[in-house]
Amino acid sequence: MEMLLSILIGLLFAAALYQMLSGHFLRVLIGLILISNAANLAVFISGGLHSNQPALIPETTQVLTGEVANALPQALVLTAIVIGFGLFAFALFLGIRAYRDLGTLNADKQDSLTKESAQ
Amino acid sequence: MSVLTWLIALPFATALVSFFLRRHPSVVWVGTACLAVQTILAVSLLQSVLVDGPTAAALGSWRPPFGITIAADALSALMVLVTAIMGLATHIYSVRDISQESKHKGFHFFYHCLIGGITGAFLTADLFNLYVWFEVMLIASFALLVLHGKKDSLKAALSYVTLNLFSTIVFLTGVGLLYGLTGTLNFADLYEKTRAVEDAETLHLVVILLSVAFAIKAALFPLYFWLPTSYHTPYPAVSAIFAAMLTKVGVYSLFRLFGFIVPADPMYQDVLLFWAWTTMGFGVIGAAAQSDVRKILSFHIISQIGYMILGLALYTPLAITGAIFYLVHHIIVKGNLFLIGGVIEQRLGSGQLKKIGGLYQAAPLLSVLFLIPAFSLAGFPPLSGFWAKYLLIQASVEIEAWTSVLVALAVGLLTIYSMTKIWAGAFWKAHPDQVVFDTRAPEASIVPIAALSVLTVLIGLFPNVLLDMAMQASDTLLNPASYMQAILEAQ
Numbered sequence: 001m002e003m004l005l006s007i008l009i010g011l012l013f014a015a016a017l018y019q020m021l022s023g024h025f026l027r028v029l030i031g032l033i034l035i036s037n038a039a040n041l042a043v044f045i046s047g048g049l050h051s052n053q054p055a056l057i058p059e060t061t062q063v064l065t066g067e068v069a070n071a072l073p074q075a076l077v078l079t080a081i082v083i084g085f086g087l088f089a090f091a092l093f094l095g096i097r098a099y100r101d102l103g104t105l106n107a108d109k110q111d112s113l114t115k116e117s118a119q
Numbered sequence: 120m121s122v123l124t125w126l127i128a129l130p131f132a133t134a135l136v137s138f139f140l141r142r143h144p145s146v147v148w149v150g151t152a153c154l155a156v157q158t159i160l161a162v163s164l165l166q167s168v169l170v171d172g173p174t175a176a177a178l179g180s181w182r183p184p185f186g187i188t189i190a191a192d193a194l195s196a197l198m199v200l201v202t203a204i205m206g207l208a209t210h211i212y213s214v215r216d217i218s219q220e221s222k223h224k225g226f227h228f229f230y231h232c233l234i235g236g237i238t239g240a241f242l243t244a245d246l247f248n249l250y251v252w253f254e255v256m257l258i259a260s261f262a263l264l265v266l267h268g269k270k271d272s273l274k275a276a277l278s279y280v281t282l283n284l285f286s287t288i289v290f291l292t293g294v295g296l297l298y299g300l301t302g303t304l305n306f307a308d309l310y311e312k313t314r315a316v317e318d319a320e321t322l323h324l325v326v327i328l329l330s331v332a333f334a335i336k337a338a339l340f341p342l343y344f345w346l347p348t349s350y351h352t353p354y355p356a357v358s359a360i361f362a363a364m365l366t367k368v369g370v371y372s373l374f375r376l377f378g379f380i381v382p383a384d385p386m387y388q389d390v391l392l393f394w395a396w397t398t399m400g401f402g403v404i405g406a407a408a409q410s411d412v413r414k415i416l417s418f419h420i421i422s423q424i425g426y427m428i429l430g431l432a433l434y435t436p437l438a439i440t441g442a443i444f445y446l447v448h449h450i451i452v453k454g455n456l457f458l459i460g461g462v463i464e465q466r467l468g469s470g471q472l473k474k475i476g477g478l479y480q481a482a483p484l485l486s487v488l489f490l491i492p493a494f495s496l497a498g499f500p501p502l503s504g505f506w507a508k509y510l511l512i513q514a515s516v517e518i519e520a521w522t523s524v525l526v527a528l529a530v531g532l533l534t535i536y537s538m539t540k541i542w543a544g545a546f547w548k549a550h551p552d553q554v555v556f557d558t559r560a561p562e563a564s565i566v567p568i569a570a571l572s573v574l575t576v577l578i579g580l581f582p583n584v585l586l587d588m589a590m591q592a593s594d595t596l597l598n599p600a601s602y603m604q605a606i607l608e609a610q
Contacts, residue, residue: 084288
């Protein structure tokens with residue numbers, strides 16, 4: 001399972017970088033979604049994967065016993081997802097605003113627009 | 120609550136109050152008062168750290184190394200103090216600089232969040248927590264960057280947002296891999312575990328990811344392109360606090376990473392050295408090609424960052440001391456120069472050197488106030504920049520790193536060239552259109568500039584005070600036993 005997820009993370013990173021190299025902001029945004037998911041998955045599997053072994057302490061004892069899933073990476077990922085969501089919402093709105101004001105999201109065309117207006 | 124917790128809590132409390140008061144004129148006074156209190160708290164923290172050694176506090180009821188710990192050694196305390204001073208100075212400047220409309224949109228809320236995020240990043244002793252503070256800083260800086268909604272700042276924001284988001288995602292990936300490798304994120308715990316790691320390749324990979332993430336933040340060559348395209352677009356007050364603090368958080372993180380978290384390795388030093396030379400060189404050459412005040416200053420941030428990285432790369436006690444001295448000096452001087460650049464643009468309506476001039480005759484006081492940080496940046500004795508450069512060059516001579524000496528001196532010379540260009544363009548030559556402009560800048564703009572210039576002169580005349588602090592900071596960084604003990608025993 002770890003192996004499969006690792007390959008998936010690699011694919012996500014590759015796809016995201018490909019998208020982000022584009023001059024069009026919309027594709028950069030798609031790349032950002034993909035790459036943040038890839039990073040979140042990387043953090044998630046860093047603690048090792050255990051299925052059906054929640055980190056719960058039985059009522060009778062005080063400490064965890066046996067192999068259990070590591071709860072810390074899960075907490076980290078939740079934090080990262082929330083932060084990533086907020087930042088992405090901002091980036092998306094920035095894109096909308098830039099499209100309205102600049103008329104295009106294509107970086108190359110923006111440059112020629114600003115040059116025209118400067119002349 | 121300890122003073123550490125207060126230092127982080129106060130800016131966010133101020134931010135919250137500022138949000139509700141955003142349409143009320145008193146928001147300015149509340150902010151100024153809170154930042155003054157923040158400065159006093161930071162002084163008391165620095166005082167106690169210098170006398171009693173590093174201090175730490177555990178947040179929540181989780182004991183270290185499991186919970187989030189915040190800690191301050193001399194380096195952190197020094198940085199927190201400079202943040203508070205710059206925060207206060209820029210805040211006073213912002214009174215006249217920021218439009219009423221932007222204040223109503225919540226300028227003060229984002230500004231205090233930014234100060235809180237920066238302070239948090241300097242104080243945390245947990246790698247994931249550092250990531251969170253980076254994001255707090257980022258989102259606040261995004262909002263501040265586009266606050267006045269002009270077209271060029273929107274365009275700048277597209278690249279600024281993309282590259283900075285990318286850098287934090289790279290950072291997060293590094294954090295994940297490091298956790299997988301060591302099972303901890305606490306600085307003190309990491310110090311021990313990274314030295315026991317057997318899988319050197321994966322550790323190198325983590326170091327590459329983290330250092331690239333921090334290098335984007337710190338604007339090192341070749342990852343600096345977002346900086347000169349964006350720093351000249353927002354309000355001058357905003358670009359002053361960005362220029363003074365944001366890149367320095369990246370530099371500070373690199374210091375923590377290479378000076379503390381991972382074991383020293385000659386390979387890392389070589390890469391850092393290469394980074395330092397190229398960053399210094401490309402930054403200063405880029406500045407020489409520019410003709411807009413704030414663009415010249417933006418490129419100078421990059422070349423000056425190179426000096427700090429040079430100190431880290433040489434990795435001797437004297438070099439690290441010099442780099443920390445440089446860090447503090449540069450924050451004060453560069454923030455001040457951006458504020459002066461703001462006054463120039465405000466008085467003359469433009470920052471383009473071709474279109475402006477005549478300030479020396481019209482505003483002699485401002486001219487003197489410009490010369491102090493400009494000469495300091497170029498390294499004229501007896502100003503603060505002279506000592507900063509002197510320490511680094513002395514450190515390079517000591518270990519016979521002649522290339523570094525050469526690069527440092529050459530970049531210093533080229534810095535003088537750019538500063539002369541601003542002097543000649545904006546101050547010395549007559550205004551091209553012979554426009555008569557209002558010569559008196561408002562007090563709210565001049566007071567912080569004058570205060571920061573005086574501070575620069577004071578550091579220059581009494582370098583020993585800051586030098587002693589920098590020496591203690593570099594000593595704790597290289598011999599971190601007391602810092603680690605404080606973190607691990609935090610309550």
